[in-house]
Amino acid sequence: MLNFSPQEYLSVENGAARLAEPINAAIRRELDGGMRNIAFWGAGGVAFLTLPAVRLLQTKSTFPTIADMGAEVVHTGNVNVGEGTLVVFASVSGTTKEAVAALEFAKAQGARVLTLTGTQGTPLAELADINFHNDCADPTSSENFYLQTLFIALSIMHHRGEFPEYDRVVAELQTLPDALVGVKEQFEERASAFAEDIKDEQHHVITSAGGAWYEAWYYSMCILEEMQWIWTRPIHASDFFHGTLELIESETSVWVIKGEDEARALSDRVERFVPTVSSKLRVFDTKDFALPGISDDVRALISPIVIAAAFERLSTHLERVRDHDLTIRRYYKKGDF
Amino acid sequence: MLNFSPQEYLSVENGAARLAEPINAAIRRELDGGMRNIAFWGAGGVAFLTLPAVRLLQTKSTFPTIADMGAEVVHTGNVNVGEGTLVVFASVSGTTKEAVAALEFAKAQGARVLTLTGTQGTPLAELADINFHNDCADPTSSENFYLQTLFIALSIMHHRGEFPEYDRVVAELQTLPDALVGVKEQFEERASAFAEDIKDEQHHVITSAGGAWYEAWYYSMCILEEMQWIWTRPIHASDFFHGTLELIESETSVWVIKGEDEARALSDRVERFVPTVSSKLRVFDTKDFALPGISDDVRALISPIVIAAAFERLSTHLERVRDHDLTIRRYYKKGDF
Structure with a gap:
């Protein structure tokens, strides 16, 4: 295959797949700690990568799930986001300025912040309450973020008894x-x-x-x-x-x-x-x-x-x-x- | 003005403005009757005309507000829609097949249905639990549906104590x-x-x-x-x-x-x-x-x-x-x- 290293690719995507269990544990802790809703506040195309998970939650789960544009919500606010909200951001660079501004806005509202980052030592990684980091770049980032946000959605449904197939599905996703x-x-x-x-x-x-x-x-x-x-x-x-x-x-x-x-x-x-x-x-x-x-x-x-x-x-x-x-x-x- | 009759235009848009009070009364009755959330299930461009109201509710109200594509939700379902949901449809023709299918799907889930129609004697007008009809056509339909869905949103916020300026704002909208x-x-x-x-x-x-x-x-x-x-x-x-x-x-x-x-x-x-x-x-x-x-x-x-x-x-x-x-x-x- 042209310009493709299976080793590098597998290193990224297996890294994403291995986050299923840590993500599941984090979601368990957040639910136990009083998480009452979840918000996905993306900026740019990477926000689109979170939307299959958002729509899964919005249609198959009764857990309140919010999707706002990060660049817009810092201007409009959202009265549903505050204490008890987990706000999720994904970013390859970890520096996208709209996402950093939205993260700071979320924290100022009293929300907790979970970030999925592709680059370490960056504002989005370091300013979060919970960070999952997996090195990725443009050619590998889509699968990486689709997978991690899918794990978030499935985990919420799993802990709420809305997804009995969780263990089998996550096991299959390890082989993806x-x-x-x-x-x-x-x-x-x-x-x-x-x-x-x-x-x-x-x-x-x-x-x-x-x-x-x-x-x-x-x-x-x-x-x-x-x-x-x-x-x-x-x-x-x-x-x-x-x-x-x-x-x-x-x-x-x-x-x-x-x-x-x-x-x-x-x-x-x-x-x-x-x-x-x-x-x-x-x-x-x-x-x-x-x-x-x-x-x-x-x-x-x-x-x-x-x-x-x-x-x-x-x-x-x-x-x-x-x-x-x-x-x-x-x-x-x-x-x- | 080219091809424009102020009389016809005012007849349509004043008709929409006059629906503020009947819409407000209907929303009051639905809330009293146990409405627990509201869903906007549009099809095509007319669905976009409901989205300013949707986003107003989703960001400024704590009332759970759902937006699905009508053509998609009949395939995916939405576990949040059922008894206690008011599903809203808007349609100029009153016959759009995706909207009619989605309306029937909503009723089969036990939801109540409110339609805003621009043509009388049509399936979307007649199959609804609540119908507001105001004759309109392509050149007048946008303002017509923006206004009526805005009234729905403002009314929900008004009855929940989330919009103290309701009376003044609705009075101004009468002059719009x-x-x-x-x-x-x-x-x-x-x-x-x-x-x-x-x-x-x-x-x-x-x-x-x-x-x-x-x-x-x-x-x-x-x-x-x-x-x-x-x-x-x-x-x-x-x-x-x-x-x-x-x-x-x-x-x-x-x-x-x-x-x-x-x-x-x-x-x-x-x-x-x-x-x-x-x-x-x-x-x-x-x-x-x-x-x-x-x-x-x-x-x-x-x-x-x-x-x-x-x-x-x-x-x-x-x-x-x-x-x-x-x-x-x-x-x-x-x-x-």
Whole structure:
């Protein structure tokens, strides 16, 4: 595989998987200590990586779960956040200024703070009441944070008796990093060919539903736009039929990213519609990947993780065929606006 | 003003304003009857019109407030919705199939259903436990639903002692329709000129924050994309700095839509950044509009409504200069996918 070290990858993702038990113990202590709700206060794309866990809690658990934009909540406040709230932040760099400001705001409200960081010795690691640190970088951070926030969600449900399958599911997730290397191997050839296909294209409509939607949204904004300067129109598969569909013409590129949770049917609808108009339907389906030892219910939970693992291959091949380094930024963090 | 009847407009928006008291009485009855939480289950752009009220409740009230996508929740379910939940739907046509399916799903869970409809004798009007009907159509529906959902939110906070200014604010909102006609008059000339300016442009980055963000998002998807087939990239002003900014070049069109609530500072950031790169910064600021008799705190609440009233003028002029009827659809509701 191009520019890929299985050893480094497994080191990061096994590091994330090993945090299941420490996270579970921390959540137990917080619940025992009076945690009454949990808030996820992200900034930028990394916030999207927490949203599959947020939506799992908001739909399958009665534990009150809040999602605010970190940059906005410092201005608006949130009366539901204070003593008894655990506020969660994730950050690769550990320095994102909106997240640091939101962390300080959370503490000033009397909340406790849990951070998941990819870099040690940083403000987000050191200012937290609870920090879980696992070295990661852009090509490995998505799976890393999806996994850790999933552990937080599953642990809350486990301790509240809302998730009887906890032990089995977490045991399966311990084996996921190896399976994800397999996903990358299975996708490598298609990634290379697809990168060639689209190397001169702009303006992709990118759609999905359920947990995979957050990865579709993340990949659009943080990889295609930020790292390759390719325009996207991320649109949820449900919203697609309420406006954006009118843009589609015979050559319009539409990506349909299909996960295996209950919302899959919404992506199926887009998949049926697009070929009636455009010749450029691009379907990416987690079902196409073998994941040895992973049960169907876990496959549904990890659909965004599988897409992230596969699409990192696409990013690497886009970098190659477009001769566009994934680390170049024109503006990001360069000015003080 | 082009294609505009103040009488018809005032008839719709005064109709919405007059619903404040019936809505307040209904909410009182629901609370007395044991309402323990409220859910907004929208489908498509009209769901965005409920989100300023949702976010008001989620940040300024301790009353549990749920927002799900109607098309998704019928697949995923939501364990927090059932007996004691009031589920709210808004629809112009009253027939949107995703909303009808979600309404039936809500009732099957034991929830009560409140609908806001723009057309009488329709499934969404007739299947509800509580229906508020006010005739409206595309050019008037945004203000109509923003207002009614705002009344729901303010009423909940009022009855729970969370909003002492209720009587004054609702009294001011009764005068809003006249002020909105004034907004349209103030914007007419700019709308005409700006429509000329952009008539051949595609690919607008459209950004905002706070309550106005939902109108920015709505206008992108439901007007520019659906009704004019103009590509947009709606992006929250906070997320803008975490990816999408890398797309900006010297001729990239960026709309910054500024409201007057606490999140305004986030739009200011984009407004400072864009001119360092692009000559096509387009700022739309609710502060530019005189709103006689409306206090600053109410101006903050109604920023999305003011933008909606102004931008309807822009739509009408885009229709004229682009010779593109706002009611033409290539695909919407034409196939069964």
